[in-house]
Amino acid sequence: MHNLEQQFLKELDDKLWQAADKLRANLDAANYKHVVLGLIFLKYVSDAFEARQAELLERFKDANDDIYYLPPEDFDSDAEYREELGEELEVLDYYREDNVFWVPKTARWSTLKEKAVLPVGTVLWQDAAGRDVKLRSVSWLIDNALDEIEKHNDGLKGILNRISHFQLENDKLLGLINTFSDTSFTRPVFDGQTLNLQSKDILGHVYEYFLGQFALAEGKQGGQYYTPKSIVTLIVEMLEPYAGRVYDPAMGSGGFFVSSDKFIENHAGKQHYDAAEQKKHISVYGQESNPTTWRLAAMNMAIRGIDFDFGRAPADTFLNDKHPDLRADFVMANPPFNMKDWWNESLADDARWKYGTPPKGNANFAWMQHMLYHLAPAGSMALLLANGSMSSATGGEGAIRKRLVEEDLVECMVALPGQLFTNTQIPACIWFLTRDKSGGLSPNKVKKRARRSEVLFIDARNVGYMKDRVLRDFSAEDIATITDTFHAWQKGESDAQGAAYVDIPGFCKSATLDEIKKHDFVLTPGRYVGAPEQEDDGEPFADKMAWLTGQLKEQFAESERLEAEIKRNLGELGHALD
Template sequence: MAKQAKPKKEKSIEETLWDSANKLRGTVESSEYKHVVLGLIFLKFASDKFSARRKELIAEEKEKYLEMKEFYNMSNIFFLPEESRWSFIIENSKQSDIALRIDTALHTIEKNNPALKGALPDNYFSRLNMDVSKLAALLDTINNIDTIKDKQTDIVGRVYEYFLSKFALAEGKGKGEFYTPKSIVNLIAEMIEPYKGVIYDPACGSGGMFVQSIKFIENHHGNKKEISIYGQEYTATTYKLAKMNLAIRGIAANLGDVAADTFGRDQHPDLKADYIMANPPFNQKDWRAADELKDDPRWRGYDVPPTSNANYAWILNMVSKLSENGVAGFILANGALSGGGEEYKIRRKLIENDLVEAIVILPQNMFYTTNISVTLWILNKNKKARTVQFPDETRNYRDRQNEILFMDLREVGIPFEKKFIQFSEKNIKDVTQAYHNWQANLSQYKDVPEFCYSASFEVVVAKDFSLVPSKYITFVNRDENIDFDDQMKALQVEFSELLQAEAQSKNDLLTVFNELGYGIKL
């Protein structure tokens, strides 16, 4: 009997869109076409919401208000002039000037809605000179999506999340910094529990930390109106991604007036945040000139962070912005756990000030931009005994002053996209449960070999203020040199950068001699 063919799995909306968007490749770089695709999805979503509100006004016999933006804004809906509506774009999708029409539509929406200032792609479509037939095919695919049909499912948010992930994967090493893998963001949110107050991200990328904070509140029956969001992003195109990503979800946020460097132009100098979630650039070099920012108030009480690496500048920026009971969860390269010089002095002071609550080492291959293992830091300005009323429960915290929880997750996680690792929901639940049991000093918490260890201040002092988890956690089944691979990979990256810097210096020197008329032959 002939073997019956398996029915083909129907593609999801996200997969269909991705296939259609991929047809733009070749003429448009992935770093560019993410703005093209996400801009179009935003336009469709805004139009669907606008059309639904328009029908409501007609049903309420308020036709005279149909072209008044106040009657849309009052329902948190963007007003769209006729040339910005999706129906107008589709009617003209086969025209040779469709790219210009899309640029005009996006520009007009932004102009008519101050909340979108600086958010939408600016003149992308005309500038990229895309194939009209491929662009028309993408428009047809997006046209088939009813973005507001299912009230229970955040279709556009889901598409955005999928696309940001896929674009980060496509751009790979050295790029894709705008995206922190979702399971890492979930872990941070479940550990620091941002349920009420001010949330801040000093390097907010495409806004994933904020999105997950809101999801945490929804999952725990909290009130989104009790959260205020502040952020900053250096790259202009990524700043736009963040503003679009938040706008389509109806999340109000203050990301500063423009894209700007957090160190050189801090747009929230007086901010005090209850929660900080961040994934700043790893091992950022030359982040300030030698004589700049030496007296910056963010370092007050600590040594000035070295110019050679911004890791501790990011830490102190966040410490300076924590409220009296604030907690921060952020990702850094492993080198920050044990560096010398000014980094040692700052780390020692952080520990002496009892700010470090937990150090969690993550698996390799979680990030799309680097394969090295990295660390999640939890800083807490209130490790004392206290009671906190969460939306769905009351939690009693015991006194954990002068203690640090170390966790090793390098053997945790499940495969993802063949060569990557991500945390499953169970992984996240197990880790956060152990952490919260430790915080509450419950009998359920116990030091577990190869997983976790609660270190007293005296033990940390005896280890000379190192925060490397493997110096504290007991290892039974693993090689005692467990850090070898991580260290070698980190050294490989640093050595490669040193060689590149040496080659650049050589070229600069040769250029100077040639300009002086003293050519040198190698």
């Protein structure tokens, strides 16, 4: 992205977040995110609608447009012509044919901004029965807009959170509306230049930024719906979901789907395909048990125009699988680590436990087997889990892990550094599994080599940088290093820098199933990659050892001298006090 665009988005993030953060005096983070994200959604759909409206108006007046042109000479007067243009601009089909949400007049941002400043009790408009509709509060006005949008767009029914029950003061909401209004989301200008950013790009960016900020504000609870962007990007870059069915059984706010969408856009030029056309070949499926998080995900998809199937309602993935017949080409998930309260006796003989019944007190291998159950014959999956999943033998986990290795399902293990998550300090890893290591073309038409009885181990615990005193992150270069290593090994080709795969002590190792068996099927990368090679300074070992021994003796002598000096000073201090 151009530096000027990055600066614009950074300043926009700061400005909007400062406005939204003022609500924290009235609401906790878990609630005020719904107010703010609801307004962001309203702003987006209204901007998209008005942009389409402006485009239609130009086409109605363009004599070269054989489909939409309305000749002025066909009308008796300018007034009649303008009236006809106005009526045509309100034809719903014009918007649906371009995949733009229909926004009724009473729900448009311009109406919201105009009516929100009026005194409570003011007549706003008349309903279908001719009755006066009066302003009750600004939150009611916002909820009314959400009601109208849901009513006219089947894909949005039941997914928009209402805000009236939060009982926010009118002036607080009015401040947010004014701040959100004070930005051009269609053709933004920054530093005197018009930027090449569309409403969808800007609002999608702001939405993602806000989700991250809310996760930080909420602490542990926030992590239930938000996976750090860099980890999501890493997984998507490694799996390369160009086409096919993508599934996340613990989807949170839908970060993996958004990243898949961006992946297709970002790689269009490199792979010589049309991004818009390619997106028609991918479909997303998800499930989430938390009702508010389920709605967040649906809104997240709607903002970006991603078609989705999240089931008709939120539900427990284990007890009420919303996609029982789905066999996905790509499965990605970041479920709650070491989840304890998941078991139900109805799951005892479940068909999903093909490799062993998971322990009742830990859902890690339940998530893994659920995902494998939904994986297509040539599919690939990635699962974020706590590090304990790589070595634990309690509750039958060791036996399940052994079966997975022996069945040759494990493709790659990545150990992650600590402090990547906002909600937990538990060290984590990524499991990459696949049903097919035979080589050939994958569902996304990527050529892979035969990799039977091989597993790649990547130890990325020392990769990344501290973005602040608390959180660690990956740079684009860090992600590329891990991804290129995986692809060079997986495809048997050179990576982006032209280097073929080689084992790197301390970082990566391609191990055989026999080697894994010798380690009792423990999959911790550190056991396989070994220690990094030390740089040879040319000094003979014997000479170096003699020098180090001499240095150690000198330090011991200095330590004894300092200890004697301290005792002498303490003795003199004691005499002085007497």
